[in-house]
Amino acid sequence: MSFLEDGFFSANSQRLDLAKTFPTDLKVNLALDNLLLYSDQPTQVTLPADSFNRRFDLEQNWNRNEQWSDRLSVDRLSLRGSYRNLDWTIGRQAIGFGRIVIFSPLDIVAPFAPDAIDTDTRPGVDAVRGVHYFGLGGQVGGTIVFGPETSDNSYLLTLTDNRSGVDYLGIGGILRDREMAGIGFAGSLGTLGIKMEASHYRGKNVGLPGGDLHDDFT
Template sequence: LQMPLRLMWDQNLTGRVNFESHLQFTQVVSTESIGALRRATLRDPTYRFDDLDATLGDGSEKSLTLQNLDRFNVQIRLDQGDLTLGRQSIAFGNSRFVSPSDVFLPFDVRTLDQEYRRGVDAVRYQASIGDLSEIDVGFVMGASAQSQTSAAFLQARTNFQGQDYQVTLIDYADQALLGVGVEGSLGSSGYWAEVAATQGSADYLRASLGVDFALNAFSLVMVEYHYNGPGSEDPEGYLAAQEGVAFDKGGVYLLGRHYLAAGVQAQVNPLLSVSGQALMNLSDDSAFLSMATSYNASENTYIDVGYYHFLGDAVVTATDLEITQGSEYGIFPRSLYVSLRWYF
């Protein structure tokens, strides 16, 4: 059982200066030991100069209170652009499922609550160039702003003949990423393509290609192929792959090499929406399936119901030297969740 409480303060200080703060507390209660979750909170915060303790108090074997200062920034509107100082959300890429250029703490597709992306500590400047172009440049600070834990980025976006183009440069942890992307429409369908090449202590390529199309005025279907260079073709290589810089600092969380994703969204009526998606690891024939429905019960109240289903080899082999899983998704249990969201 998880019970999150998110406290948000958004205050206009002057005509050009705005302050934003989000602090979330999550009470976790389980019928079994949550030792693995407790150990995960001991990891150093990624792309944060410093941070609050991940837990509030000592908790117990089966309960824990998490805290996360997710936003804490000042936004300054300048004559030529916008300057944001402090903890903020930074996302790159145009892909719908997995973006190769998205380095700064992207959501794992299995994450249940994706309403608010995890914030990073950064200085960011965004400016429009003409009516159809924008430049985005900044510095992201890791632990104590050391070079091995921090990053710098530059992204340029423009529109030409109805198509959106973007170029992304990111320097992080002795790695240099160059990403390019395009998206637009082909008749009644939309498309996107994105590729990112990374060089440094580890060289790899990631790419996504996808299309979407409307079945009618109320439903949308999306399909995407993703190539994950840092991943492994064989489940025996999954453990070694996770020890690389791509997983530690590069925003990579998929273990395999080739993926096919599909999703559908439908607005049943103004108050009820349903969605479903599938992510298939083509390297080991495992898959993650999810279905969800959201109902707007009142002006500020939402009820969500969803189901996670995992397919694949569930065998885990342990030796004195290593642990090998039979597939990426087969080891996870099926789960059903109910969520109540209330905004006040």
């Protein structure tokens, strides 16, 4: 709970996590999130908008833009399995790229807001993902994230490899109809950890209402 300049507001969340592992190396995850809001000024604190990374409508809102409002959502609903050096997951799941905690340029699918307070639980997205592991900490993966429309889908390839104690990261593909590529590395100099990441995008609908500001941006 907190106070705004012209009123009081309160945000309360509850979460239920369930997981079941089967003898066949299959794991089912289910999580329900409930967000209850109160605000003296109804339009100052509102329920979250629909996600661009969810194809299926598994949310229910009550009293949006009222003093009391509530949202119940399915935040996880996934099936995960493995075969030799391959892991795969299908369904609503958490996906995060990059190694920088506060703000990662490679964390492109559902990043936390820069001013986010609760970063313990990453929002789930509707996706199919496969990762193949090789060598010492190496992995190559493919991810498809499904949005409300086909133009909101993302198709991404990722690569991680470790050379001489340094992790090298790479990502490329289509992010919601935008071509993109990113690189990064994570290592240490003595007791000092060093991380660097960057990503580059081709703009979408540049110059149009709701479009990007530039043809290319990094």
